[in-house]
Amino acid sequence: MKHDSRLSGVLHVLLHMIEAGKPITSEGLAEMMSTHPVVVRRIMAGLRDAGFVHSEKGHGGGWTVICDPASVTLDDIYAAIGSPPVFALGHRSENPACLVEQAVNASLETAFRDAEQLLLERLRTVTLAALAADFHQRYLAKRGTRKDISHAV
Amino acid sequence: MKHDSRLSGVLHVLLHMIEAGKPITSEGLAEMMSTHPVVVRRIMAGLRDAGFVHSEKGHGGGWTVICDPASVTLDDIYAAIGSPPVFALGHRSENPACLVEQAVNASLETAFRDAEQLLLERLRTVTLAALAADFHQRYLAKRGTRKDISHAV
DNA sequence: TCATCATGTAACATTTATTGTTACATGAAA
DNA sequence: TTTCATGTAACAATAAATGTTACATGATGA
Numbered sequence: 001m002k003h004d005s006r007l008s009g010v011l012h013v014l015l016h017m018i019e020a021g022k023p024i025t026s027e028g029l030a031e032m033m034s035t036h037p038v039v040v041r042r043i044m045a046g047l048r049d050a051g052f053v054h055s056e057k058g059h060g061g062g063w064t065v066i067c068d069p070a071s072v073t074l075d076d077i078y079a080a081i082g083s084p085p086v087f088a089l090g091h092r093s094e095n096p097a098c099l100v101e102q103a104v105n106a107s108l109e110t111a112f113r114d115a116e117q118l119l120l121e122r123l124r125t126v127t128l129a130a131l132a133a134d135f136h137q138r139y140l141a142k143r144g145t146r147k148d149i150s151h152a153v
Numbered sequence: 154m155k156h157d158s159r160l161s162g163v164l165h166v167l168l169h170m171i172e173a174g175k176p177i178t179s180e181g182l183a184e185m186m187s188t189h190p191v192v193v194r195r196i197m198a199g200l201r202d203a204g205f206v207h208s209e210k211g212h213g214g215g216w217t218v219i220c221d222p223a224s225v226t227l228d229d230i231y232a233a234i235g236s237p238p239v240f241a242l243g244h245r246s247e248n249p250a251c252l253v254e255q256a257v258n259a260s261l262e263t264a265f266r267d268a269e270q271l272l273l274e275r276l277r278t279v280t281l282a283a284l285a286a287d288f289h290q291r292y293l294a295k296r297g298t299r300k301d302i303s304h305a306v
Numbered sequence: 307t308c309a310t311c312a313t314g315t316a317a318c319a320t321t322t323a324t325t326g327t328t329a330c331a332t333g334a335a336a
Numbered sequence: 337t338t339t340c341a342t343g344t345a346a347c348a349a350t351a352a353a354t355g356t357t358a359c360a361t362g363a364t365g366a
Contacts, residue, residue: 002322002353005245011257012245019253025312033245036355041313058363061312074260084353088241088323092158092165092186099295100172103288104164107227111275115268122264135256142252155324155351178341189326194342210342211334237324241352311364320355327348335340 006081009033010043011074011131017053018069018132023062043081050080069128075120077128086116159234162186163196164227164284170206171222171285176215196234203233222281228273230281239269 013029026037026044033040044063047053052067089112091105166182179190179197186193197216200206205220242265244258 002351003243004241004353005243006353007242008244008257008261011261012251012254015253015257027312032251037313038315038356039354041315042354045314055313056363057311057313057361059311059365061363063313074264085241088157088238089160090156090158091161098165098185099291100168100288101165103284103291104161104168107279107284107287108161108164111227111272111279114275115272118271119264119268122267126260126264131256131260134260135253138252138256155322157324159324180341190342191327191344192325194344195325198343208342209334210332210340212336212340214334214341216342307366309364309366312362314359314361316358316360318355318357321353323351323353325348325350327346329346330344332343333341336338 004084006043006084007074007078009035010047010081011077011128013040014047014053014065014077014128015131015135017063017065018128019135023056023060023064025062029063046081047077050076052077052080067128069132072128073124074126074128074131075123078120078123086119087112157237159196159237160227160231162188163200163234164230164281166193167200167206167218167230167281168284168288170216170218171281172288176209176213176217178215182216199234200230203229205230205233220281222285225281226277227279227281227284228276231273231276239272240265 013024013032016029016032017024026040029040029044030037044053044055048055052065052072054064054066056062056064091108093101096102096105166177166185169182169185170177179193182193182197183190197206197208201208205218205225207217207219209215209217244261246254247258249255249258
């Protein structure tokens with residue numbers, strides 16, 4: 001399987017949208033993510049359905065953030081894109097009749113379930129606003145070496 | 154990407170090998186894993202290099218466990234198969250120049266690193282012997298409904 | 307009204323990793 | 337010396353994310 005970078009990518013453009021304060025087109029977001037506009041629409045559709053962003057057609061249209069960044073966590077975004085599988089490792093078969101495989105699966109499932117719970121807990125502790133604040137800190141630390149907050153590839 | 158079931162699969166056959174107490178051929182192990190003998194050899198090669206199993210050619214040959222199940226943990230087996238990627242989720246680019254992406258990556262990396270550490274900790278607490286014991290418990294609980302410990306698909 | 311911009315979505319192609327298969331060499335046992 | 341079994345390279349099949357094309361829909365502006 002390929003690496004799933006949807007969460008990383010969508011968080012990236014969400015912050016840019018927050019900074020921009022005005023609609024950005026799928027094409028603009030796609031450029032930031034180094035991807036295709038249709039891919040952007042595909043992912044953003046989930047955020048729109050969840051009520052986090054709004055899309056407008058026609059001239060001056062595009063995507064805008066319509067949620068409060070301080071009350072939306074990374075876990076919310078993860079859920080909005082459809083809660084894709086966290087792990088690349090998994091079982092061969094569910095509900096095996098083989099008792100040996102049952103023992104193996106039970107043990108692995110416990111470990112993976114705990115790890116996933118911890119991950120989601122961590123995601124729940126980070127809001128979009130916190131990410132934005134982190135960005136601003138990095139920006140200030142770079143003051144003088146950059147002229148604006150535009151996207152650098 | 155496809156699901157990686159190597160860890161699950163190899164643990165499964167390792168327990169069968171412990172129970173068997175005599176060499177099992179790649180073909181026999183492949184049947185238990187519902188896969189191809191070459192796939193078995195490919196995975197077992199790592200365990201052989203790590204010194205956990207031994208392979209013998211010719212008549213009566215096959216694979217045998219040559220380690221102490223009580224002193225080998227699931228984490229050891231995970232390492233022996235090459236420590237494949239744990240997560241299906243990841244970044245789009247490492248070392249991005251974009252400060253926004255840096256902020257996003259930093260936050261996600263913390264969460265994923267912690268989750269992975271917890272997972273490996275859990276794997277370190279389970280030995281092959283513990284898995285075998287778990288299997289025996291399940292076997293006793295089923296006493297009367299099964300005649301042997303043979304592999305059931 | 308109508309040309310243009312932008313999203314919405316289906317359908318299909320590409321990519322990347324695991325998994326499956328074939329082929330052939332090597333070595334051990336009967 | 338035949339048969340069994342591993343060792344490994346090379347290639348095919350598969351699955352899931354990602355990339356692309358095509359076309360419909362709706363909004364804006366002249």
